[in-house]
Amino acid sequence: MTLATHDNTTQATFVTVAEPKRTRRSFADGVFADEHVMMVLSPVALLLIWEIAGRLGLIDLRFFPMPSQIFTELVGVMSSGELWLNTTASLQRLAIGFVLGGAPALALGILMGLVRPLRLFVDPLVAATYPVPKSAILPLILLVFGLGEASKVVMVAIGVFYPVIINTTAGVLAINRTYLDVGKHFRATPWQTFRTIALPGAMPFIMTGFKLGAGLGLILIAIAEMIGAKRGLGYMIWNAWEILQVEMMYIGILVIAVIGFIVTILLNQLERWMVPWQSGR
Amino acid sequence: MSSVLAFQSSDGTAGSAGRRAAADPPIRIRFVGTRKTFMIGSKPFVALEELNLDVAEGTFFCIVGPSGCGKTTLLRILAGLESPSEGRVECSRTGKEPPRMSMVFQGDSIFPWMSVWDNAAYALRLRGVAHAAIKETVDYYLDRTGLRRFADYYPHQLSGGMKQRVSIARAFANDPEILLMDEPFSALDEQNKTLLQEELLRIWEETRKTVLFITHSVDEAVTLGDRIMVMTAHPGRVKAIIDVPFERPRSVLELRAERSYGELVYRIWGHLRDEVQQARDQQQSNG
Ligand SMILES: Nc1ncnc2c1ncn2[C@@H]1O[C@H](COP(=O)(O)OP(=O)(O)OP(=O)(O)O)[C@@H](O)[C@H]1O
Numbered sequence: 250m251t252l253a254t255h256d257n258t259t260q261a262t263f264v265t266v267a268e269p270k271r272t273r274r275s276f277a278d279g280v281f282a283d284e285h286v287m288m289v290l291s292p293v294a295l296l297l298i299w300e301i302a303g304r305l306g307l308i309d310l311r312f313f314p315m316p317s318q319i320f321t322e323l324v325g326v327m328s329s330g331e332l333w334l335n336t337t338a339s340l341q342r343l344a345i346g347f348v349l350g351g352a353p354a355l356a357l358g359i360l361m362g363l364v365r366p367l368r369l370f371v372d373p374l375v376a377a378t379y380p381v382p383k384s385a386i387l388p389l390i391l392l393v394f395g396l397g398e399a400s401k402v403v404m405v406a407i408g409v410f411y412p413v414i415i416n417t418t419a420g421v422l423a424i425n426r427t428y429l430d431v432g433k434h435f436r437a438t439p440w441q442t443f444r445t446i447a448l449p450g451a452m453p454f455i456m457t458g459f460k461l462g463a464g465l466g467l468i469l470i471a472i473a474e475m476i477g478a479k480r481g482l483g484y485m486i487w488n489a490w491e492i493l494q495v496e497m498m499y500i501g502i503l504v505i506a507v508i509g510f511i512v513t514i515l516l517n518q519l520e521r522w523m524v525p526w527q528s529g530r
Numbered sequence: 531m532s533s534v535l536a537f538q539s540s541d542g543t544a545g546s547a548g549r550r551a552a553a554d555p556p557i558r559i560r561f562v563g564t565r566k567t568f569m570i571g572s573k574p575f576v577a578l579e580e581l582n583l584d585v586a587e588g589t590f591f592c593i594v595g596p597s598g599c600g601k602t603t604l605l606r607i608l609a610g611l612e613s614p615s616e617g618r619v620e621c622s623r624t625g626k627e628p629p630r631m632s633m634v635f636q637g638d639s640i641f642p643w644m645s646v647w648d649n650a651a652y653a654l655r656l657r658g659v660a661h662a663a664i665k666e667t668v669d670y671y672l673d674r675t676g677l678r679r680f681a682d683y684y685p686h687q688l689s690g691g692m693k694q695r696v697s698i699a700r701a702f703a704n705d706p707e708i709l710l711m712d713e714p715f716s717a718l719d720e721q722n723k724t725l726l727q728e729e730l731l732r733i734w735e736e737t738r739k740t741v742l743f744i745t746h747s748v749d750e751a752v753t754l755g756d757r758i759m760v761m762t763a764h765p766g767r768v769k770a771i772i773d774v775p776f777e778r779p780r781s782v783l784e785l786r787a788e789r790s791y792g793e794l795v796y797r798i799w800g801h802l803r804d805e806v807q808q809a810r811d812q813q814q815s816n817g
Pocket residue numbers: 568569570575576577595596597598599600601602603604636746764
């Protein structure tokens with residue numbers, strides 16, 4: 250052989266450095282790739298370990314009844330309608346408080362982001378009152394708004410208000426200045442600037458604010474309902490403690506957890522809808 | 531303008547009004563002693579030194595100058611985004627209103643939260659133009675910029691060149707009397723740039739709006755412009771105004787093959803070279 254390229258002794262050997270991912274998909278790969286499966290996997294695993302630990306006698310069943318026991322109890326309570334009544338009461342307060350706290354926080358937050366003097370004026374108030382634990386002002390709220398519906402709703406509203414206003418302001422401030430210049434150059438009115446630039450531009454931050462607010466609202470509604478309420482999941486948990494009905498306590502906690510879970514899913518879906526330019530992250 | 535190839539230039543800040551023949555088109559934009567001073571901390575910083583400049587109706591007016599000499603500042607003042615510290619800017623007007631302007635901004639400026647179509651329609655929607663008219667105009671310019679197929683895309687799904695075209699479509703769709711373009715092609719690769727220059731020339735030659743076009747590329751200025759203003763290093767002043775004699779319609783590639791093209795580019799570089807060097811020295815002594 251005279252041609253070097255055909256000479257066996259000088260021919261290079263090749264190693265693959267890039268190829269399509271996952272050439273052979275196993276069953277586990279498929280399951281783990283499914284986001285919905287991933288989302289319920291860890292809670293199910295926790296329940297399973299709990300159940301096994303209970304059956305093996307590793308945990309005190311007086312304080313930690315097994316999931317199967319709680320479930321049996323749950324079936325009983327559901328048929329009585331009592332659980333449904335308490336759940337809807339809490340949900341209703343949550344929804345009203347969400348709107349009552351979220352809407353002004355959203356409007357004010359955007360205005361603060363756009364209008365510097367307003368921001369300088371309101372910021373100290375927000376900064377000073379934000380760190381106060383919301384549960385610490387519950388007595389004050391009860392004093393002002395009474396033991397009825399209003400105080401519960403106000404607690405939720407306060408919980409939602411802070412993360413929404415703080416995130417919304419930050420979101421508007423994070424908008425690239427060029428975008429605001431574009432609006433100014435094409436003579437956008439203040440309302441048009443609000444609607445076409447500030448609101449959509451801050452939307453990723455706003456959604457984060459609402460998610461945090463939903464979590465806080467849920468925490469606060471449970472606490473608020475433990476005092477002076479006649480209905481609601483917080484009341485149900487507190488009442489169960491007083492009559493030492495441990496399973497009932499767990500049912501209350503479980504329902505709150507499930508509500509939190511569903512709200513998160515709904516808000517994530519809403520985010521995908523409202524922020525289509527960031528999809529696929 | 532007797533000979534086509536005798537490049538005329540006027541050096542210094544005096545402007546060109548004095549030489550203007552009676553048959554020349556009327557003045558569209560006039561900078562009168564325009565200065566801009568920014569306060570950096572408590573120190574004043576002159577971004578634009580007293581500028582006296584006339585731009586005639588229907589001129590494709592290019593501005594070149596070293597980085598930081600105040601080109602963007604000049605355009606932003608004209609666009610109403612910045613007010614001059616001294617002097618003023620005047621525009622001739624046809625109706626009651628001041629003339630409508632559209633700016634193509636330096637860098638990314640199309641909204642990530644709007645589709646290509648909505649971005650292009652933005653200025654028209656703000657003005658409350660009837661829906662049917664918006665649709666017709668936007669579709670036309672998306673066609674012209676080759677974006678029709680991507681009308682429903684969001685900016686993050688586009689390449690850099692396509693985003694820049696959206697920005698151009700948005701500016702043109704607004705039907706401006708004066709078009710302001712701030713280095714619209716500087717982020718693009720050579721091939722895309724040439725294509726877009728061709729497209730811009732085609733669209734512009736149809737309408738002959740007054741254009742102020744900033745670029746750092748002398749080639750681009752000579753290819754596109756009727757007149758070129760070279761600015762000095764900071765603080766920005768007029769160093770030279772040069773007429774470009776090439777006739778229209780122009781073809782980007784054919785123009786570049788001509789000998790006189792190279793000569794003109796070389797000549798303008800002569801004006802620019804010292805300024806770029808000076809700008810660099812300034813930056814080094816500052817930093
Ligand atoms: N808002 C501002 N505040 C303070 N200084 C500014 C401001 N805007 C611009 N400058 C300064 O003014 C000078 C001119 O800026 P300008 O953006 O007009 O330059 P340019 O000629 O467009 O430069 P380039 O070619 O790099 O875009 C620069 O030195 C810049 O630092």
